[in-house]
Amino acid sequence: MLKKARRTRKAGEEEEKVTVSEKYMLIEQTIRKFGLIHMVKFLCKKAEVSRSGYYAWLKAESMRSEREEKDWNDYELIKEIFDKKKGFAGALTIKMILENDYFVEMNHKKIRRIMRKFNLVAKVRQINPYKKMAKATQEHKTLTNLLNREFDQGEPGKVLLTDITYVYYGAAQPAYLSCVKDSSTREIVAYHLSRTLKMDLVYCTLDKLSVALGDLVHPEAMIHSDQGFHYTHPEFQKRVKKLKLTQSMSRKGNCWDNAPMES
Structure with a gap:
């Protein structure tokens, strides 16, 4: 079984690990390629996964396909912005452009996930664009807390x-x-x-x-x-x-x- 190297939670350490979903996919590909119709139980045991989980994974194929299609549509939109910025655009920058220019609301975590999935890596680490906008306008300034939590002063409109x-x-x-x-x-x-x-x-x-x-x-x-x-x-x-x-x-x-x- 092919294995992929992934980082563990501890920095500097690596372990060989394959996700459950990847195991199900490898089992399905093996059965289809070699015609091992009656070998599901054996292969699941070898891969250390449950047979019921494998069948549930097969039934969810339509849902996975639908999710993949949505991800692809979102990727094309993100890629368009990414290319316009010549690769100098992180998730937060893309989120702002989507909201302001395309009127599309998309969570920055989703944008990061799709960028990782399709290998879109910004050429430089982008600073938070909201902070950048505030710094660009030096006139932005905070004011003193005059209220001091005295909320109910007994006078409407005050x-x-x-x-x-x-x-x-x-x-x-x-x-x-x-x-x-x-x-x-x-x-x-x-x-x-x-x-x-x-x-x-x-x-x-x-x-x-x-x-x-x-x-x-x-x-x-x-x-x-x-x-x-x-x-x-x-x-x-x-x-x-x-x-x-x-x-x-x-x-x-x-x-x-x-x-x-x-x-």
Whole structure:
């Protein structure tokens, strides 16, 4: 039986190992090639796999074929982007291009799996493109935590909390939900739903917040968020000031500073 060398969990060590699925495939190929119809039990015993598992593997052939076809379709799309970037594109970069240019949502783990499967290796290790975008615009800046977890100040409209989450629809497609919540009344004052994470998601939320508040903006009104890319963007901060709101941000990596919105 042919064997493939794979890395073990311990760095520097190697062991000869064949997966169960590969064993089933080798058994099936051997039976088909030499016509060993009545040798299934013997071959499974030699390969140290169960006969019932082998038959279950055979029955799942249609599912494997369907998965392979989906992987191939996704690979062609990823390969197109990979070639356009001349090989200088990692999984996160490809994910961003898929979302922004092709309007396709694909998990970065799936992109990495397909790239490994079809031997697409980036020429250089890519840094996180989201961080790269933030660094490219030096005006991006975080702000002080002015709220300091004083969520319920007994005055509606004084403390507004905002955040972005995601919900699934259709065939497990993600949609992004941006909300603004009044921490005193616990009411969702404004929200916007989008298929992408572009800046329009938070801009539209602010527009709807402006309509909801009208002329009744609290003189000490504050909008509090985490340190996400959207909220540190200079254009977002500019629009917040235009609404006559003071902007506050949670400390880095501290979800409790925006707990009512997070929950």
